[in-house]
Amino acid sequence: MGAPKQKWTPEEEAALKAGVRKHGTGKWRTILSDPEFSLVLKSRSNVDLKDKWRNISVTALWGSRKKAKLALKRTLPATKPDDNNTAVSIVALANDDERAKPTSPGRSGGGSPRASASKRSITSLDKIILEAITNLKELRGSDRTSIFMYIEVSPPLGF
Amino acid sequence: MGAPKQKWTPEEEAALKAGVRKHGTGKWRTILSDPEFSLVLKSRSNVDLKDKWRNISVTALWGSRKKAKLALKRTLPATKPDDNNTAVSIVALANDDERAKPTSPGRSGGGSPRASASKRSITSLDKIILEAITNLKELRGSDRTSIFMYIEVSPPLGF
DNA sequence: CCGTAGGGTTAGGGTTAC
DNA sequence: TGTAACCCTAACCCTACG
Numbered sequence: 015m016g017a018p019k020q021k022w023t024p025e026e027e028a029a030l031k032a033g034v035r036k037h038g039t040g041k042w043r044t045i046l047s048d049p050e051f052s053l054v055l056k057s058r059s060n061v062d063l064k065d066k067w068r069n070i071s072v073t074a075l076w077g078s079r080k081k082a083k084l085a086l087k088r089t090l091p092a093t094k095p096d097d098n099n100t101a102v103s104i105v106a107l108a109n110d111d112e113r114a115k116p117t118s119p120g121r122s123g124g125g126s127p128r129a130s131a132s133k134r135s136i137t138s139l140d141k142i143i144l145e146a147i148t149n150l151k152e153l154r155g156s157d158r159t160s161i162f163m164y165i166e167v168s169p170p171l172g173f
Numbered sequence: 174m175g176a177p178k179q180k181w182t183p184e185e186e187a188a189l190k191a192g193v194r195k196h197g198t199g200k201w202r203t204i205l206s207d208p209e210f211s212l213v214l215k216s217r218s219n220v221d222l223k224d225k226w227r228n229i230s231v232t233a234l235w236g237s238r239k240k241a242k243l244a245l246k247r248t249l250p251a252t253k254p255d256d257n258n259t260a261v262s263i264v265a266l267a268n269d270d271e272r273a274k275p276t277s278p279g280r281s282g283g284g285s286p287r288a289s290a291s292k293r294s295i296t297s298l299d300k301i302i303l304e305a306i307t308n309l310k311e312l313r314g315s316d317r318t319s320i321f322m323y324i325e326v327s328p329p330l331g332f
Numbered sequence: 333c334c335g336t337a338g339g340g341t342t343a344g345g346g347t348t349a350c
Numbered sequence: 351t352g353t354a355a356c357c358c359t360a361a362c363c364c365t366a367c368g
């Protein structure tokens with residue numbers, strides 16, 4: 015069986031981010047044509063890039079909640095009502111630095127240790143987000159995509 | 174809370190199978206929209222159809238012989254991670270078919286798994302699978318789903 | 333015709349209820 | 351404990367529009 019579904023590899027995702035950083039969003043064909051990325055992304059179409067970017071954005075902006083909620087659910091079924099605060103949400107986003115891939119619960123051994131060396135630079139991410147918020151004014155008022163671009167595309171961390 | 178867990182009725186299951194026979198697997202929305210089935214399945218979503226089909230498939234492919242195989246497995250603890258049913262394995266290597274991605278570079282396909290079968294007296298599952306392999310090998314495109322389609326969906330006798 | 337945007341659908345892992 | 355039913359969402363498709 016080939017690939018009924020082609021999951022995005024970290025390399026591809028990195029290339030996509032780099033491509034967006036270089037050419038901007040919405041320039042999928044341009045990114046794809048850039049020799050710097052065309053190799054890594056050769057099995058992807060421009061539409062694929064667009065879709066993946068959408069997924070990344072959504073995950074980065076809203077995704078952090080799923081885990082927090084799940085964790086709460088699992089540990090304490092009776093959640094307390096309060097803790098609905100914008101600031102708290104922002105912090106949650108910051109602490110959940112990478113849009114965690116489920117880390118493939120592999121039956122076959124060899125897990126992917128996302129606890130790599132360069133993981134605890136989260137503090138820098140905190141800073142960046144803070145900066146983003148400061149620069150772009152309040153969260154509610156500013157364009158989510160802009161913030162995302164800022165925090166997601168700016169730092170050359172992972173690659 | 175809410176979900177009373179709606180068990181599938183035999184009528185619904187029959188409609189699903191008929192729908193798959195008519196439109197093919199993976200066309201859940203189409204099946205749901207077909208006036209021939211929309212009444213029976215009106216309380217089901219396309220995702221429900223997909224999930225139910227998956228459950229049926231698993232049951233049909235593994236369940237029927239599970240006892241015998243389980244006995245063997247217990248005696249042979251360290252089976253390959255890809256331990257498989259004998260018949261299915263044979264088919265897997267017979268050939269492969271992939272689903273379509275008409276407008277995407279790098280991935281091909283045209284997948285139209287139309288499995289038509291002649292009716293015959295069912296003696297044993299083994300026989301049916303054997304037959305399926307024989308027939309489908311010539312036609313190209315046998316995988317688990319195809320075989321399942323053949324043995325599970327083909328006979329209009331059952332319902 | 334080509335590319336992008338955006339809504340809709342499917343595939344598959346995961347979770348829950350029984 | 352097992353599994354049918356259900357959930358979540360990444361990956362993919364379809365269509366309108368410029």
